[in-house]
Amino acid sequence: MHLTGCARDGRGAERERALGRAICMKRIALAAVLLAYPVASVAGPIEDKALVCAACHGSDGLPKDKTIPILWGQNAAYLYLQLRDFEKGERKSELMSPIAHDVVKDDALELAEYFAAKEWPRTNAPSASAPLAATATAVNKSVPCTTCHMDQFQGDSTVPRLAGQQRDYLVKTLMDFRSRARANNPAMSELMSSLTPEQIQAIASYLAAL
Secondary structure, three states: OOOOOOOOOOHHHHHHHHHHHHHHHHHHHHHHHHHHOOOOOOOOHHHHHHHHHHHHHOOOOOOOOOOOOOOOOOOHHHHHHHHHHHHHOOOOOOOHHHHHHOOOHHHHHHHHHHHHOOOOOOOOOOOOOHHHHHHHHHHHHHOOOHHHHOOOOOOEOOEOOOOOOOHHHHHHHHHHHHHOOOOOOHHHHHHHOOOOHHHHHHHHHHHHOO
16 A cells, blocks of 8 residues: 555655645745735735635635645634644644744634634545445544544544545645654654554545545
8 A cells, every 4th residue: 555645656746746835835925925015805804814825725725735734614723723833843844834933823813713614625535445444443443533533523622623634634644643743742643653554544535535
């Protein structure tokens, strides 16, 4: 089983991800220029600020790069804490860290509430195969995920919704917890270190289809 976060593997997939990141950066730069020269618009300030986020996370709530998470409908407290973690350097990303550094506390709270109020978009991810679903069920019994993420994987408050999240993002972030490349939740790193990459692939496929 391939351990990349994409259906395709190898250099082609890596080139595609690199291209996606480059496009995101260009869109962010363009949004920043537009915000520096405001024009007459019906959109309020929060919509203007959210343009920067939409450059990568999608104007319709669905990121084009599948390794980037859905924000629409995510729990507000979780979104706020992640912004603060990026800003403090406790969570690292070449894209998010510099953006979060420039977001003041009030704007971070407002953006979190803005995205949380949106309807969660459907990704139309295929259902996990029977073997993958069985593995995911076994993982949930051994870890167990629903203790924090709730019975339907909707999360609560500072705990993120996982149901319907992008599969490739789930694989990447869970593998990052496992390797401790993502270090802003030591408890998650401990849990993921007990799973194999194949188990992580299975739980990601199962969650993405919910």
